[in-house]
Amino acid sequence: MAKVKNKSRVPRETYNYELHKGYLGGVVKTRVYTGITNDSERRTAENNRDSKDFDHIKVSADGSRELAENKETAAIDFPNMIEEGEIQEFINSLAIDYNRYDRFEAAYALISYGAKSVGPLIDALKIDNWKIRGNAAWTLGKIGDSRAVKPLIDALCDEVPEVRATAGQAILNIGKSAIVSLSESLNSSKPKNKGIISCLLAALSSEQD
16 A cells, blocks of 8 residues: 655745725825734735725735734734834835835825824934935924924034925924024024024014014
């Protein structure tokens, strides 16, 4: 009687997947559900049949079930940590120079996080990459949080003209809440900074009239 050879099973790669709902500038705003799967197409169909309300499924390979389960647990138990990681990923994407659309996606994703993005974006104004600094300034202007005013005033002295210009426009976008900080900086700022600060103050003051 012939012996049946044992065929060793090749382990299937395990993935994390997230169901996302809602878009802002083409970027996901809300994570609806987090899970693990080794067949993302089948899992998408199942979630559709279960009437889960989502627009998009994001799948990432983690290589082993243990790693995927750990990531799933973190997403459920520590959502703030996951958000912080995502915010940093989006900030890093502000440096992308081969795809302008991806940069805009990252910026609008950061805008959708609102106040949660402000601290990391302020830190990004000091990163040794002028594209990240400039795009961080632009994004802070769109968010409009007054906490960004003083760091943006500092960015008016950036060595790169594009960053300086973007920081100035961001301050204008934040609006009249920037006036006090601009006035305080006018007396203590570097000489090369005073001209632009005076112009910004004049522009914002005229808006109040």
